Amino acid sequence: MNILCITHADFETPGIIEQWALDNAHTFKTEKPYKGNKLSDVSHFDFLIIMGGPQSPLKLEEFPYLLSEIDLIKTAISKNKKILGFCLGAQLIGEALGAKTERSPEKEVGVYPISLTSEGVKDPLFEDFPDNFPVIHWHNDMPGLTENSVLLALSQGCPHQVVRYKNNIYGFQCHMEITLGGIKTMIEAVPEDLAQTKFTQSASELLKQNYSSINNFMRTILDRFVRL
Numbered sequence: 354m355n356i357l358c359i360t361h362a363d364f365e366t367p368g369i370i371e372q373w374a375l376d377n378a379h380t381f382k383t384e385k386p387y388k389g390n391k392l393s394d395v396s397h398f399d400f401l402i403i404m405g406g407p408q409s410p411l412k413l414e415e416f417p418y419l420l421s422e423i424d425l426i427k428t429a430i431s432k433n434k435k436i437l438g439f440c441l442g443a444q445l446i447g448e449a450l451g452a453k454t455e456r457s458p459e460k461e462v463g464v465y466p467i468s469l470t471s472e473g474v475k476d477p478l479f480e481d482f483p484d485n486f487p488v489i490h491w492h493n494d495m496p497g498l499t500e501n502s503v504l505l506a507l508s509q510g511c512p513h514q515v516v517r518y519k520n521n522i523y524g525f526q527c528h529m530e531i532t533l534g535g536i537k538t539m540i541e542a543v544p545e546d547l548a549q550t551k552f553t554q555s556a557s558e559l560l561k562q563n564y565s566s567i568n569n570f571m572r573t574i575l576d577r578f579v580r581l
Contacts, residue, residue, distance in 0.1 A: 354579060355380045357398035359422060361387050361406020361441055364542035368530035369568040370402065373575050386418040395428045400579070405440030405528065407543070409494055410454040423449045436522045437578065443496040443516065443524030450518055452497030457526075459510030461490035462546055463554030464562040467514045467527055473505035476517060478577050488514075488567060489528040491539065491546065496524045510552040521581055529571035533564045 356379050358367050367383065374381040382398070384390045387406070403426070408416045426449035429436055438446040444454040466485045473479055495513040498504065506515035508527070516524040531539070540547070540556045547556060 354400055355398045356382065356400045356402060357393050358383045358402040358404065359392070359442070360385055360404045361408055362542075364538050365405055365407075366535060366538075367402070367404060368528075368532045368535045369571050370530045370575065373572050377579075386422060387416075392421055392425050395425065395432050395434065398429075398434065400435040401426070401429045401437075403436070403438040403442030403445055405442060405491065408441055410441070410444045410448050411456070411494065419445065430519070430522065433521065435578065435581070438496075438524045439528055439530065440492050440526060441494075443526050444494055446518060446522060446524045447496040447499070447502075447516070450499045450502075452499045452502070454494050455497055455513070457493060457495040457511040457513075459552050460493050460550050461508065461510045461552040462492075462550075463552065463559060464489055464567070465508055465510070465552060467506040467508045469506050470504055472503050472517075473515065476503075476505050477581065478523070478574050479505065480577075482570070486570065487562075488570070489531050489536075489562075489564075490526075490552070491528065491531075492526060495526050523578070529567050529574065531564065532568060533560075536560065536562075536564065 356374055371381055413419055422445055464487050466487050468485045469479055495511050496516055503517040505517055508514050514526045536559055
């Protein structure tokens with residue numbers, strides 16, 4: 354399978370997703386439109402992954418390349434490509450489908466649980482998952498919902514954590530792909546994000562978390578997603 358991964362910051366990488374792709378002999382290409390990379394034509398990939406980043410769709414005029422990403426997502430949707438978005442990526446999927454990005458009720462930075470909804474428990478990606486399980490958060494915004502989208506998970510601080518937009522299109526406001534090494538990089542790159550709030554962990558708290566188990570959730574979800 355040919356996978357195109359779009360990233361939005363040097364300090365925010367695909368993490369365990371890229372290793373999963375290599376382990377499964379998928380072709381994995383990363384493009385960085387924030388550095389001027391031209392986006393691939395939709396015919397060049399089967400599976401589109403849009404990662405997180407510090408940008409916000411609430412300020413598209415400041416980040417015009419996000420409009421090109423939204424156009425690519427729209428085209429990928431029309432061609433029935435598999436699409437996953439994380440954090441900013443989930444918000445851009447919503448934008449492509451006409452759902453405006455919203456501010457999350459709470460900023461969340463750290464490892465906190467999400468809870469599956471009644472629909473989430475039945476979703477094929479989360480079969481046999483616990484009703485509540487820890488994931489990684491690093492956000493202020495959240496994806497909008499469309500008339501036909503299905504909310505699969507929420508957290509105490511954010512009501513839109515996992516959204517199924519279509520059977521082959523999912524948006525994750527949360528993260529499961531960031532490794533311990535990635536967390537260390539983010540702490541160093543954006544220490545201002547750790548300013549204390551109700552749902553913000555300190556650097557020392559972040560470094561104590563079990564990222565291997567969270568990364569294993571990501572691997573399971575990816576395995577199931579490519580089989581949908």
